[in-house]
Amino acid sequence: MRRWGLGPVFAWEWLRASRRWQLYALRVLFVAALGAGLTVVWLVKAGHGALGIRGLAETGEAFFYALVGTQLALVLLAAPAHTAAAVCLDRSRGTLFHVLATDLSDAEIVLGKLAARLIPVIGLVICGMPVLFGAILLGGIDPEAAVGAILVTLGVAVLGATLALTLSVWARQTYEVLLLTYLLVALLALAGPMWAEWQVWFGLPAPPDWLEATNPFFLAFMPYLRPGTNCLGGQAAFLGICLGLSAALAVLSVLRLRAVALREAGRPARRGHRQVLVRLRLPGPSLDANPVLWREWHRRLPSRWARVAWLTYGALALLFSVLAACSAVTGAGRSQLPPWVNALQVPLGLLLLSVTSVTSLAEERVRGTIDLLLTTPLSTRAIVFGKWWGAYRSAVPLAVLPGLVTAAVAGPARWPGALLVVGLVLAYGAAATSLGLALSTWVAQPGRALILGVVLFCW
Amino acid sequence: VTVGPFLPILLARWGPGGEETLASASPFFGMGELTDLLGRGGGAIGHREWEILAWDVIYLMGYLGAAVSLLLLTLATFDRCLGRTIAGDDKDGPAPPPPRPALAARAP
Numbered sequence: 001m002r003r004w005g006l007g008p009v010f011a012w013e014w015l016r017a018s019r020r021w022q023l024y025a026l027r028v029l030f031v032a033a034l035g036a037g038l039t040v041v042w043l044v045k046a047g048h049g050a051l052g053i054r055g056l057a058e059t060g061e062a063f064f065y066a067l068v069g070t071q072l073a074l075v076l077l078a079a080p081a082h083t084a085a086a087v088c089l090d091r092s093r094g095t096l097f098h099v100l101a102t103d104l105s106d107a108e109i110v111l112g113k114l115a116a117r118l119i120p121v122i123g124l125v126i127c128g129m130p131v132l133f134g135a136i137l138l139g140g141i142d143p144e145a146a147v148g149a150i151l152v153t154l155g156v157a158v159l160g161a162t163l164a165l166t167l168s169v170w171a172r173q174t175y176e177v178l179l180l181t182y183l184l185v186a187l188l189a190l191a192g193p194m195w196a197e198w199q200v201w202f203g204l205p206a207p208p209d210w211l212e213a214t215n216p217f218f219l220a221f222m223p224y225l226r227p228g229t230n231c232l233g234g235q236a237a238f239l240g241i242c243l244g245l246s247a248a249l250a251v252l253s254v255l256r257l258r259a260v261a262l263r264e265a266g267r268p269a270r271r272g273h274r275q276v277l278v279r280l281r282l283p284g285p286s287l288d289a290n291p292v293l294w295r296e297w298h299r300r301l302p303s304r305w306a307r308v309a310w311l312t313y314g315a316l317a318l319l320f321s322v323l324a325a326c327s328a329v330t331g332a333g334r335s336q337l338p339p340w341v342n343a344l345q346v347p348l349g350l351l352l353l354s355v356t357s358v359t360s361l362a363e364e365r366v367r368g369t370i371d372l373l374l375t376t377p378l379s380t381r382a383i384v385f386g387k388w389w390g391a392y393r394s395a396v397p398l399a400v401l402p403g404l405v406t407a408a409v410a411g412p413a414r415w416p417g418a419l420l421v422v423g424l425v426l427a428y429g430a431a432a433t434s435l436g437l438a439l440s441t442w443v444a445q446p447g448r449a450l451i452l453g454v455v456l457f458c459w
Numbered sequence: 460v461t462v463g464p465f466l467p468i469l470l471a472r473w474g475p476g477g478e479e480t481l482a483s484a485s486p487f488f489g490m491g492e493l494t495d496l497l498g499r500g501g502g503a504i505g506h507r508e509w510e511i512l513a514w515d516v517i518y519l520m521g522y523l524g525a526a527v528s529l530l531l532l533t534l535a536t537f538d539r540c541l542g543r544t545i546a547g548d549d550k551d552g553p554a555p556p557p558p559r560p561a562l563a564a565r566a567p
Contacts, residue, residue: 338494338498342493383537420512424490427520431526434530
């Protein structure tokens with residue numbers, strides 16, 4: 001019998017999602033957070049006396065930046081987190097093979113999962129719309145700018161969700177999908193500034209105009225950054241391109257889902273070359289002191305995808321840190337480069353770290369290996385501290401480059417300030433690791449723990 | 460790339476002054492501001508700069524305190540959340556002895 005619409009997968013997943021109270025609680029929290037942000041802006045702007053028409057218009061502009069910036073950043077983080085586990089988690093549990101054995105088509109499986117996970121994200125965008133359009137009444141917000149910002153946000157939501165789902169077809173674990181998706185999104189958003197910097201240092205030609213438009217924040221704020229230009233047309237084109245790319249990615253997922261699932265089913269979980277890597281690693285904690293930490297240190301090697309993500313991040317951070325240090329020492333290039341390099345590389349590294357720390361325990365809960373660990377005579381303290389140190393070791397390298405950049409910038413008189421930078425990065429990393437471990441303990445569903453971890457840390 | 464920066468940036472841009480110390484709590488704004496402050500020249504550190512540095516130290520302690528608190532909370536709830544029971548870990552003390560059979564008590 002021929003079925004119309006998105007099919008039973010969508011109906012089942014959407015029914016389950018719509019009956020969870022967390023969906024509605026998240027929307028309420030989101031609108032409450034927007035309201036809190038607007039209150040802070042209002043207190044800052046109007047806390048010192050009555051506002052005139054010009055003051056109200058400036059407040060409206062500040063509202064626009066606060067609302068659109070917060071909503072766009074949240075969608076950038078939440079949309080991939082919603083779909084990252086869509087396929088790979090079902091495959092690791094074995095339920096995907098049961099679904100593939102039914103008469104459901106690949107399109108029904110992929111599009112059903114995508115639509116069921118995309119609707120809550122679009123719901124979040126729609127929740128913020130009344131707040132944004134209500135702020136237009138203050139003045140200072142161009143209605144066209146508000147519409148354009150919504151278009152950009154919707155494009156980002158659809159593309160982010162579809163990209164994560166497509167990667168989920170090939171990836172084995174959820175955190176691999178998120179690491180790569182966040183890295184790709186960051187590269188896309190920072191492509192323009194990176195090219196402009198390379199132009200200064202390596203004599204490249206000027207970046208093309210369209211490269212600026214790959215940054216959704218620039219595109220959403222364009223009516224205020226470039227007044228007088230036809231912004232709405234560009235924003236509508238951005239939405240069209242995002243929808244086109246998403247459609248192409250969805251078609252690719254549909255075409256490859258069955259083949260990749262069958263191929264992965266016959267592949268061994270571990271490969272021989274990892275044993276070589278184990279021998280090449282630096283000495284770590286002893287097995288007798290804490291077996292859990294020893295296992296985290298020696299046996300939980302990052303997968304190929306995770307290595308690609310961390311190496312790409314490391315290479316770019318190293319390159320720009322060297323450029324920033326050179327500009328500080330020689331006086332060449334832009335003077336604002338070192339602060340921007342540190343301001344971007346630290347949060348991005350912490351974002352990758354928070355994803356890794358949440359999944360260090362959540363993935364084991366899904367696979368059932370944590371039950372094996374819990375039946376051993378190891379104390380709870382040894383397990384928790386072993387897991388914590390195993391995740392936190394990734395935070396230590398994050399502090400090296402910011403510290404060196406700051407030492408180069410500060411010079412001989414102020415170099416002790418670099419120690420404060422290193423300490424701050426280590427403290428941020430400790431907080432991210434503890435938050436990830438706590439959430440993966442308290443929240444049984446790995447997808448929810450991931451979303452909560454990323455969103456809470458970034459707030 | 461994070462949600463957090465927007466409010467600090469707005470506070471620093473439109474606020475009446477002094478909001479940099481509040482905005483430093485954000486890793487995005489705090490890192491950029493601290494690097495910028497330390498690179499402003501080799502002269503003596505002024506009163507305002509000392510204030511920002513002091514706030515950075517306070518935030519460092521705050522983040523460390525949050526990390527330790529969360530870790531201790533995790534430690535306290537780990538067994539209950541994951542359904543682990545440890546033999547001999549009964550907080551109510553040893554189990555009471557089984558009641559004597561009623562017939563044995565009545566026997567002469």
